[in-house]
Amino acid sequence: MDLLNTEAQKNGNVIDYWNSGDDVLKWLERCGAVLTSACKEVDLDELLAQGRALRTLARRLIVQRKEGEVGDVSGLNKYLGAYLTAPHLERDKEGNLVLIRTARGGATASLLGPVAEAVAQLLVERNFSLIKQCEHPDCILWFYDRTKAHKRRWCSMALCGNRYKAAQFRNRRSGGGTV
Template sequence: MSNAEHPPAEAPLLADHLALDLLNTEARDDGTAVDFWHSGGDVLRWLARQGIVPPAGSAEIDPAALLAQAVALRTLARELIGRRSAGTPTGLERLNAYLHTHVSAPHLAQGADGKPVLVRVPRGGAIAALLGPVAEAVADLLVAGDFALVRQCEHPDCVLWFYDRTKAHKRRWCSMALCGNRYKAAQFRKKAGQGTAA
């Protein structure tokens, strides 16, 4: 991931899977580590971009606790996804700790079209309600993901992950606009340099 002058202010949402977007809240820019989470507010904004918001009427959220738990979940997810990629899934009980605190109940609601819809309403603490869907996405990836399609960007300065949902399963870059174009430009410069030398 690079944006030559300045790294983006928010983590990119380009992985096509919530669990991998979680990993992408840490990136690298010109060899320098970039962490998009510096506060509980950063985590809340990232969650909102994913469509995850605090439940109505939930208690005040301790920003420091949210940040600490979100970073711990991200670290755990990176470890578990890496192990699953290597064919050695272990440490699942630590993910279960997040899953078990995410208590929800079915709730019948009126849909936008007037028809009833069945939704799940969080019943646990506010932080568990926010991080529970993310932990579920990690669990879903570990259980049902095709790990032949779970990849990291091929650009040498990028550490972003993605789930390759392209028809031919040939995706190489986190984003064609970011690393794909950087690679093409580097190849062009390389060829131009070889032509000049000849």
């Protein structure tokens, strides 16, 4: 869901938080998908273009899945096919052996591969009735509803929920009815 939320809306304008390949790298690091110190060989312009394309593809596939359709996954399969990995044994903090997968493909594919895999897992494993888009009319953010009753409506109650409820209150006070 974080991938979709690299775009937001403010005052009717879409804001893209990815304006450079460095922005994509920083986002990947924040999400724990990559260490930027290991990304010296990547073409930042290609990373930005491919990252944005993957985001657009993911949004389309998720919207289609929410509508009960299975969209064309061939584009996602291209990202997955380019993400070459190999098993590798390492020791964890306690000294125990752990099996991890190490990226072996091209730099951009290695960076975006884990994201494409997360999108694929979302499409396969998640309950799509719990994947929701914020109900505030000026918001385009998405979330996975983990609340007990599954009645969450806003990306953030403090932001969108409060703004919507305040607007309803102002409208009722001015005699305008409901929003």
